[in-house]
Amino acid sequence: MLKRICFGILVSATLTNQTGAQTPDTVFLEELTWTEVRAEIDSGTTTVIVPPAGTEQNGPHMVLGKHKYRINTGAERIARALGNTLVAPAMTYVPEGNIDPPSGHMRYAGTISIPIEVFSSMLEHTARSLKQHGFSDILFIGDSGPNQRPQEEVAELLSAEWANEGVSVFHISDGIK
Numbered sequence: 001m002l003k004r005i006c007f008g009i010l011v012s013a014t015l016t017n018q019t020g021a022q023t024p025d026t027v028f029l030e031e032l033t034w035t036e037v038r039a040e041i042d043s044g045t046t047t048v049i050v051p052p053a054g055t056e057q058n059g060p061h062m063v064l065g066k067h068k069y070r071i072n073t074g075a076e077r078i079a080r081a082l083g084n085t086l087v088a089p090a091m092t093y094v095p096e097g098n099i100d101p102p103s104g105h106m107r108y109a110g111t112i113s114i115p116i117e118v119f120s121s122m123l124e125h126t127a128r129s130l131k132q133h134g135f136s137d138i139l140f141i142g143d144s145g146p147n148q149r150p151q152e153e154v155a156e157l158l159s160a161e162w163a164n165e166g167v168s169v170f171h172i173s174d175g176i177k
Helices: 002-019 034-042 066-082 116-132 145-161
Strands: 047-050 085-087 137-141 168-172
Touching: 047 066, 047 116, 066 085, 066 137, 116 137, 116 145, 137 145, 145 168
Parallel strands: 047 085, 047 137, 137 168
Antiparallel strands: none
């Protein structure tokens, strides 16, 4: 009998915790369930940061994922400062040079590169996906020079296409020209 009572209390506490749980204190889209994201959008979270970050060499002393760590830290700070903002998963596959023959960062083991056209298509379709779910301000924020031009081009293309829908895509420049 005592086992049944304890089991009943455990099940009740577990179900209560699951159904009454609050949204975690995170701005990262990938750390939320789809229902939590929907609730965030319904409550006014309509800005999303898309952070491209490469997987590349940065000298013999630095991990290949340096850009991901930097961009996630910066994007989280920006999202929290803005409020009502989420951060999409970092895009860790970006143009890093030609694969064959290798150029740029592709001359170093572990680097992963994709063609600029593929990167642009990933940006475009990421933004289209986010717009479909209700985000109206989409910010491309990358910390690497080669990503800047494709981000700018896709932001201009989609902002022009969506001008009458109240949806804007922004390229936040690294300031390097």
